[in-house]
């Protein structure tokens with residue numbers, strides 16, 4: 001794993017995961033995960049279905065509980081202490097496959113809710129911030145609509161804006177484009193690329209290998225709950241080492 | 256023909272068709288009747304039978320309504336006036352109007368108090384029922400329980416004031432400590448409120464008769480007023496309790512969960528009428544002798560428990576219908592449990608639950624008539640007891656029961672119409 005140090009973007013550690021294990025009942029989903037993410041790094045996580053990618057990034061903001069090992073996010077160690085968990089969650093943004101916007105609130109309210117209630121920011125200020133980010137994801141004109149009135153791609157961009165409104169230091173993406181029609185995938189990926197260009201620390205589970213090649217500093221390949229291979233995108237795609245990686249790449253790029 | 260087939264495979268449209276109005280067909284009532292009433296021999300027979308039944312019903316009841324007597328002082332006078340003609344004896348309604356509404360014992364010169372309380376109730380519920388009403392009105396809604404209590408039960412104004420003060424003290428204490436610890440704040444609030452009420456009890460005792468309305472004891476309440484009081488109080492109490500029970504049942508804390516499950520399952524497993532008998536008789540065993548634990552209060556507790564168990568189950572269904580993603584999104588934004596429930600989960604779950612909640616509310620309102628069985632004189636108790644048993648009106652069944660049915664129907668139908676209106680208002684996601 002010496003390659004990891006070459007690719008770091010800054011010396012500051014954003015996330016460090018140390019010998020982390022997780023079980024669902026008796027099923028060992030994540031096994032001895034070691035991972036250090038540096039500030040400003042863009043990491044793409046790939047792997048076959050069921051390999052534990054979602055579970056891994058959901059452990060980072062404590063949506064899932066890990067049973068063994070240590071996770072430290074932004075200097076805070078994840079424990080069962082609710083205060084720590086809420087603190088980490090407010091620093092870490094998360095974008096879901098199915099957007100998970102709040103259907104009973106307008107787009108603007110979706111974006112201002114957490115800043116107002118968690119960060120205790122005055123409503124006016126929160127709305128200004130929200131409009132700023134809605135402009136950035138290019139849908140300020142939809143601010144007063146409800147999520148049900150937007151297309152999938154627009155909803156996902158709102159979901160990204162909603163996370164950004166909390167001014168997170170780290171963003172997690174769990175297959176943000178896999179519930180979208182092909183023509184909408186690009187608009188969401190564009191948003192993510194511009195986010196990456198601004199130096200956001202990002203962990204993305206995605207099957208968009210073009211995105212990985214374009215913006216990732218590092219690609220991590222998982223299988224059977226383990227990190228099987230990680231490398232910079234160029235070497236990862238052109239010179240995979242592990243048999244599982246080769247097989248996966250041939251399947252996903254082969255046709 | 257086969258030639259055209261070969262050509263038809265490749266096809267390019269060169270002119271676009273303009274919009275056209277739908278074909279005009281025979282319009283109006285005749286068409287509607289043919290389609291809906293006489294579309295086949297079976298349908299035609301059904302229509303004719305229905306028309307005949309409606310005719311018989313109307314020809315039987317209309318003369319009874321129209322020929323009704325509204326002014327008489329007893330059934331005998333009624334019969335005399337009618338002199339063999341068909342007609343209802345509605346005079347019982349006019350003569351016993353006040354009793355039907357307020358019961359026998361409520362002081363006659365104080366009827367304005369429950370009437371005013373009822374009018375104010377409409378003002379108080381407006382901002383709750385109509386989201387567009389000015390938010391400032393909610394202040395009045397918050398004060399209404401105390402105003403309403405004072406108007407109906409009377410006594411010194413200090414009793415409801417002390418009651419209000421207890422809540423204010425509790426709230427202020429809670430706000431002080433909330434930041435540090437939610438549970439600590441809640442506990443402190445309860446203690447603060449209890450102390451205020453305990454201390455205020457002396458004040459109320461000393462101030463008896465100061466700025467007072469004529470006190471009316473609970474056993475003097477009756478008539479439709481009693482149904483309305485029980486209905487409003489129990490519905491407004493059982494909704495928040497039901498929400499708490501539903502959340503408790505989903506809780507990760509085993510003890511909380513266990514208590515809620517046992518409570519809900521037990522209450523749902525027994526008939527309301529038995530709970531009312533318990534309230535009437537058995538509760539007295541458990542209380543120290545000499546304590547006068549208000550009967551209406553006991554009944555309110557029982558009906559509220561009963562309704563909240565049902566509402567809890569309805570809301571649990573609403574909670575279960577929400578996708579997990581909503582919980583996860585709320586969590587991932589850093590909202591704590593209280594915030595995510597209040598801002599994200601409950602608004603959606605309650606919206607889904609509206610039909611079920613209304614169902615329970617309507618049922619509860621009708622069930623308030625069961626108190627007549629434990630010899631309280633609500634509307635039904637009034638009719639069955641004092642009115643039908645009186646020498647003047649013995650035997651006026653149809654008129655009285657039709658009136659009771661009409662009154663309950665109007666209230667329950669309004670609730671149901673309101674809920675449908677509310678559902679349309681909240682229709683937001685176009686899915």
Ligand SMILES: Nc1ncnc2c1ncn2[C@@H]1O[C@H](COP(=O)(O)OP(=O)(O)OP(=O)(O)O)[C@@H](O)[C@H]1O
Nearest residue numbers: 024025027029047048049050051052053054055056
């Ligand atoms: N709540 C759960 N209870 C039990 N097993 C689970 C649960 N969630 C996931 N699993 C199992 O854990 C394994 C890893 O799941 P995970 O969702 O992390 O996979 P993934 O890599 O994200 O797959 P995909 O590409 O299909 O999203 C799978 O085998 C799955 O069946």
Ligand SMILES: [Mg+2]
Nearest residue numbers: 053054055175
């Ligand atoms: Mg997944």
